[in-house]
Amino acid sequence: MKKIISIILAAVITAACTSLLAGCSGNKTDAGEVNVYNWGEYIANGEDGVLDVIDEFESETGIKVNYTTYETNEELYNMLKNSNVSYDVIIPSDYMISKLIDEDMLLELNFENIPNYDNLMDRFKKLDCDPESKYTVCYTWGVTAMVYDKTKVKTKTDSWEALWDEDLKGQILMFNNSRDAMAIAMQLCGINPSNCTKDDVDKAAAKLKEQKPLLKKYVMDQVFNEMEKSQAAIAPYYAGDIATMMDINPDLDYAMPKNGSNLFYDAMCIPTSSKNKENAEKFINFMLKPEIAAANFEYLNYATPNQKAYDEYLDDEIKENELIFPSDEYLDKCYVFTNVPNDVYSYMQEHFVKIQSD
Amino acid sequence: MKSRKPSIPYIVWMVVFTMIPIVMIGFTAFTDNSGNFSLEPLKNAFYYKNVFLKSLWIAFISTAICLLLAYPIAYLITRMKKSSQNTMIMLLMIPMWMNFLLRIYAWITILQDNGPLDMALSMLGIHATYIGNTGAVVLGMVYEYLPFMILPIYTVMSKIDPALIEAAQDLGSNNISVFRKVIFPLSIPGIISGITLVFVPSASTFLVSQYLGGTDDIMIGDIIDKIFWTDQHTGSAISLILMIFIFVFLVLMNFFGDEEAIA
Numbered sequence: 001m002k003k004i005i006s007i008i009l010a011a012v013i014t015a016a017c018t019s020l021l022a023g024c025s026g027n028k029t030d031a032g033e034v035n036v037y038n039w040g041e042y043i044a045n046g047e048d049g050v051l052d053v054i055d056e057f058e059s060e061t062g063i064k065v066n067y068t069t070y071e072t073n074e075e076l077y078n079m080l081k082n083s084n085v086s087y088d089v090i091i092p093s094d095y096m097i098s099k100l101i102d103e104d105m106l107l108e109l110n111f112e113n114i115p116n117y118d119n120l121m122d123r124f125k126k127l128d129c130d131p132e133s134k135y136t137v138c139y140t141w142g143v144t145a146m147v148y149d150k151t152k153v154k155t156k157t158d159s160w161e162a163l164w165d166e167d168l169k170g171q172i173l174m175f176n177n178s179r180d181a182m183a184i185a186m187q188l189c190g191i192n193p194s195n196c197t198k199d200d201v202d203k204a205a206a207k208l209k210e211q212k213p214l215l216k217k218y219v220m221d222q223v224f225n226e227m228e229k230s231q232a233a234i235a236p237y238y239a240g241d242i243a244t245m246m247d248i249n250p251d252l253d254y255a256m257p258k259n260g261s262n263l264f265y266d267a268m269c270i271p272t273s274s275k276n277k278e279n280a281e282k283f284i285n286f287m288l289k290p291e292i293a294a295a296n297f298e299y300l301n302y303a304t305p306n307q308k309a310y311d312e313y314l315d316d317e318i319k320e321n322e323l324i325f326p327s328d329e330y331l332d333k334c335y336v337f338t339n340v341p342n343d344v345y346s347y348m349q350e351h352f353v354k355i356q357s358d
Numbered sequence: 359m360k361s362r363k364p365s366i367p368y369i370v371w372m373v374v375f376t377m378i379p380i381v382m383i384g385f386t387a388f389t390d391n392s393g394n395f396s397l398e399p400l401k402n403a404f405y406y407k408n409v410f411l412k413s414l415w416i417a418f419i420s421t422a423i424c425l426l427l428a429y430p431i432a433y434l435i436t437r438m439k440k441s442s443q444n445t446m447i448m449l450l451m452i453p454m455w456m457n458f459l460l461r462i463y464a465w466i467t468i469l470q471d472n473g474p475l476d477m478a479l480s481m482l483g484i485h486a487t488y489i490g491n492t493g494a495v496v497l498g499m500v501y502e503y504l505p506f507m508i509l510p511i512y513t514v515m516s517k518i519d520p521a522l523i524e525a526a527q528d529l530g531s532n533n534i535s536v537f538r539k540v541i542f543p544l545s546i547p548g549i550i551s552g553i554t555l556v557f558v559p560s561a562s563t564f565l566v567s568q569y570l571g572g573t574d575d576i577m578i579g580d581i582i583d584k585i586f587w588t589d590q591h592t593g594s595a596i597s598l599i600l601m602i603f604i605f606v607f608l609v610l611m612n613f614f615g616d617e618e619a620i621a
Contacts, residue, residue, distance in 0.1 A: 074587045074588075176568075216572065216573070217490065217572060217573060218573065229470060229472075231470050231471055342588075346588040346589055349585070349587055349588040349589070350402075350592075353581060353585050354405065356573070356576050356580075356581075357405075357406050357581055358408075
């Protein structure tokens with residue numbers, strides 16, 4: 001008897017949970033919805049006293065936001081290409097945008113619905129991946145740089161060569177991402193990484209092979225734990241995240257390679273699978289409001305392309321931070337990733353996996 | 359003849375979620391990008407044979423350690439009062455309610471430099487690095503899969519008829535031979551399912567080595583994960599080889615299981 005009761009109880013609990021879930025998803029408002037697919041932890045979410053941007057948007061417009069996240073551009077691409085899920089706003093990076101445009105996977109934006117577009121800085125109105133500015137609205141940008149622990153590395157470096165330093169053997173971290181890792185190696189081999197051939201990949205792979213015995217680990221998100229808890233000496237990473245790490249661990253400092261690094265940006269786009277294009281444009285327009293862009297910047301630490309937010313909401317201290325807002329001269333030395341042909345990208349990925357497996 | 363209707367939903371489930379995916383993996387493993395038959399993916403897959411062997415080796419070691427730890431624990435639990443038995447099993451289960459990744463993060467915190475373990479051992483004058491090596495990966499796996507070894511062994515052992523043990527004692531067996539002649543042979547089915555439940559997932563696991571291991575501890579699961587980004591054919595070929603290995607392993611285990619049941 002006891003068993004039967006417990007089975008019934010379990011069934012009831014399960015049923016209650018599922019109906020609750022169903023209740024949530026069925027709870028649509030009249031203004032419709034917008035499906036936003038963004039990077040993980042890439043929007044101000046109400047933590048640490050910043051604005052909850054999604055909440056704000058929902059209460060202002062009455063549009064329900066279905067928010068999901070991805071970890072890599074490739075994951076985003078696979079979801080768009082191979083699944084039937086419909087997204088209205090996506091935020092891919094530079095080279096992925098070129099790929100999506102090449103493959104006709106983005107819709108042209110109706111800029112009449114996005115009047116706040118004028119708030120953008122001129123440099124970020126016209127992105128290399130979208131020369132006619134038809135598909136994209138820049139969301140954030142930044143450069144790659146190095147973060148190092150002052151207690152372990154005595155002199156501030158100005159070259160990626162520091163990641164190959166024998167003296168730091170076992171304490172160096174490296175990007176666990178073929179494109180970023182290969183780009184650093186290519187720069188050291190004197191190759192422009194913005195686009196590349198299989199030959200360039202071979203040279204970069206050889207350089208990375210030399211580095212492997214010196215490494216502690218290949219990391220992406222784990223870099224936060226490693227650097228914040230002083231487990232490693234030096235790592236390359238994205239500027240905004242380096243600023244976040246430096247806030248937490250005062251022993252950390254940044255270093256920028258003097259001959260430039262990777263300038264990357266993520267931009268809001270509408271994929272062809274979108275079913276709520278107007279709501280998507282409303283969402284994009286909302287994200288361009290100076291106060292919203294400023295809230296996102298405060299949370300993310302990734303530089304904002306929003307001129308109005310920069311002028312009106314940011315402290316002078318942060319504006320002068322060379323890591324977050326590098327000078328125009330520095331940005332001119334930087335390279336932007338373009339879409340490499342499929343076979344070269346595949347070759348690059350394969351070699352990166354091979355380096356790790358040897 | 360019994361009606362087969364009740365089994366239809368399960369058959370549909372199996373076909374849709376087991377058979378079709380396996381056929382698709384097999385198909386992808388033997389084709390190239392344009393869909394023609396090709397042995398190239400299989401050839402590429404062999405590049406990773408060292409990682410493959412190392413993964414099987416790590417899985418083997420983890421399974422062996424799990425068995426060595428789990429068997430005495432399971433045996434001791436069956437010797438307890440019924441109420442304490444339930445409490446012990448409950449305590450084994452509780453960690454499994456938490457997300458696996460969170461528990462791996464906890465191990466990172468414990469093992470890292472200046473973490474609790476390092477601090478404690480430093481006080482005794484021992485300095486070492488405890489994370490970023492194969493040992494840490496094995497530790498993570500043992501921790502993760504230990505309950506899957508204990509539970510089946512415990513279940514089988516607790517079902518052994520006490521009358522058999524008494525009979526052995528009446529016939530003059532001491533404790534050692536009771537264990538050797540009665541308890542151990544009867545617990546073999548539990549050991550077999552325990553080994554299966556631990557070895558199979560640990561051979562194909564990923565992330566554990568990425569979090570606890572160093573640059574040389576990458577496992578075949580991680581390779582499949584990465585290679586699938588751009589090359590689904592090679593990824594499928596590696597998966598297929600792994601599946602065949604596991605299948606052969608399961609057949610062998612079943613074979614042993616049956617033998618013992620007869621004897």
